[in-house]
Amino acid sequence: xxxxxxxxxxxxxxxxxxxxxxxxxxxxxxxxxxxxxxxxxxxxxxxxxxxxxxxxxxxxxxxxxxxxxxxxxxxxxxxxxxxxxxxxxxxxxxxxxxxxxxxxxxxxxxxxxxxxxxxxxxxxxxxxxxxxxxxxxxxx
Amino acid sequence: xxxxxxxxxxxxxxxxxxxxxxxxxxxxxxxxxxxxxxxxxxxxxxxxxxxxxxxxxxxxxxxxxxxxxxxxxxxxxxxxxxxxxxxxxxxxxxxxxxxxxxxxxxxxxxxxxxxxxxxxxxxxxxxxxxxxxxxxxxxx
Numbered sequence: 001x002x003x004x005x006x007x008x009x010x011x012x013x014x015x016x017x018x019x020x021x022x023x024x025x026x027x028x029x030x031x032x033x034x035x036x037x038x039x040x041x042x043x044x045x046x047x048x049x050x051x052x053x054x055x056x057x058x059x060x061x062x063x064x065x066x067x068x069x070x071x072x073x074x075x076x077x078x079x080x081x082x083x084x085x086x087x088x089x090x091x092x093x094x095x096x097x098x099x100x101x102x103x104x105x106x107x108x109x110x111x112x113x114x115x116x117x118x119x120x121x122x123x124x125x126x127x128x129x130x131x132x133x134x135x136x137x138x139x140x
Numbered sequence: 141x142x143x144x145x146x147x148x149x150x151x152x153x154x155x156x157x158x159x160x161x162x163x164x165x166x167x168x169x170x171x172x173x174x175x176x177x178x179x180x181x182x183x184x185x186x187x188x189x190x191x192x193x194x195x196x197x198x199x200x201x202x203x204x205x206x207x208x209x210x211x212x213x214x215x216x217x218x219x220x221x222x223x224x225x226x227x228x229x230x231x232x233x234x235x236x237x238x239x240x241x242x243x244x245x246x247x248x249x250x251x252x253x254x255x256x257x258x259x260x261x262x263x264x265x266x267x268x269x270x271x272x273x274x275x276x277x278x279x280x
Contacts, residue, residue, distance in 0.1 A: 011173060011177050012170075012173065016170075019166060020166060020167060020170040022163070023162070023163035023164075023166040023167040023170070024163075024167045024170075026159060026160060026163040027160060027163040027164045027167050027198065030152075030160040030163070030164075030206075031201060033151060033152065037151050047202065050197075050200050050201050050202060051201060051202075053197045053200065053201070054197040054198055054200070054201040056197070057190075057193045057194040057196070057197035057198070058167065058194055058197070058198075060190050060193065060194070061171060061190050061191060061193070061194040062174075062187065062190060062191075066170075
């Protein structure tokens, strides 16, 4: 799977890969924001389930393939906020990413049942997993 | 659901909404590209299924809420490529969006079974649905 992910990545230019990963994260953050609004105010079960599914499916889509050599630095107009440390600690990144994926899939599962308290707890875990990676590997 | 989608949208600024919708489309296009590479070369069942799931989950996430008044035009540095016609023809847009959603969910379903021919056909249908909207409602 890793070799094939690399093959697929080879189709794309480094500046495109940076934009794809930023798009994936940004779209997840919109969905996190929607879930938060639902938890804080009126809870709409279908909207929360759809948002949690989007986060989980993006998490499961192999974003690791978007961090290949050549994408460590800005490319022209395309600025990246990844820290060099990201590329120097693949094992730690993989661990954080796997933990995030697991939490995202758990949130998607819990969201199907529509219990706001359970969703709130699972949502908090996902948020911690986002932050754990940003604290180490994303520049301000 | 529409009222609640509006409530959730009210949390976000118009320039953020434009960036969220562009992110959703861009992330789908990465996943479309990966599926194409798989169809053209070595076919990796899991990679295709994951990519198709990401497209479907993004399609199902209620992107209509990202096209609210105030997001028809550029906002400072944030440029939009939506055509004014998008906001003038809500019924037609809804029809195209529903057709796209249905095709995206069909692709995700077919991708689970791992038959490249069936995936190729469903993939073609999704591509047509993307293009049908762009032809009418996206500027170059």
